[in-house]
Amino acid sequence: MLKKFLTITIVISSFILFIFLQNYPAKNRQLVAVAIVEKNGKILIAQRTKKDAFENRWAFLGGKVEGNENIHDCLKRELKEEIGINAEIGEYFGTNSFYVNQTKFELHTFKVTQFTGEITLNHEHRAFAWVTPSELCNYDIIEPNLPFVRRIQCNCMVN
Numbered sequence: 001m002l003k004k005f006l007t008i009t010i011v012i013s014s015f016i017l018f019i020f021l022q023n024y025p026a027k028n029r030q031l032v033a034v035a036i037v038e039k040n041g042k043i044l045i046a047q048r049t050k051k052d053a054f055e056n057r058w059a060f061l062g063g064k065v066e067g068n069e070n071i072h073d074c075l076k077r078e079l080k081e082e083i084g085i086n087a088e089i090g091e092y093f094g095t096n097s098f099y100v101n102q103t104k105f106e107l108h109t110f111k112v113t114q115f116t117g118e119i120t121l122n123h124e125h126r127a128f129a130w131v132t133p134s135e136l137c138n139y140d141i142i143e144p145n146l147p148f149v150r151r152i153q154c155n156c157m158v159n
Contacts (some may be wrong), residue, residue: 033075034062
């Protein structure tokens, strides 16, 4: 009887902690626009050079929303700055949130299937790759992008 009570107590406590952490008031909130760039059945990923926790790891392209910028304008700007393309932002793909030192980062992803220009890397990335959904598992993708990788690999990405 005591074992059952303790098990129920742990489950309830874990649930309450989960709800609390999901609604934890961040000191700061940072919106991030992310592109799932797709061409000929392949997805564009880039290897980061920034000296942070994600250095040398692979990610989808995008960046932080600045000032009064809307998320679509941010993504267009980031793609132009990071890889030199003029992108048409497509449909919404998904959101993932995570915390770093009481800052809540909200990643909002959008499909990009139409763009002009040739891809050229700036100082933020050392390489890029066009990969099939099944090949994504061969790259060290940053954790905040993994929910989008899983969705792509589940054949949920439709043009």
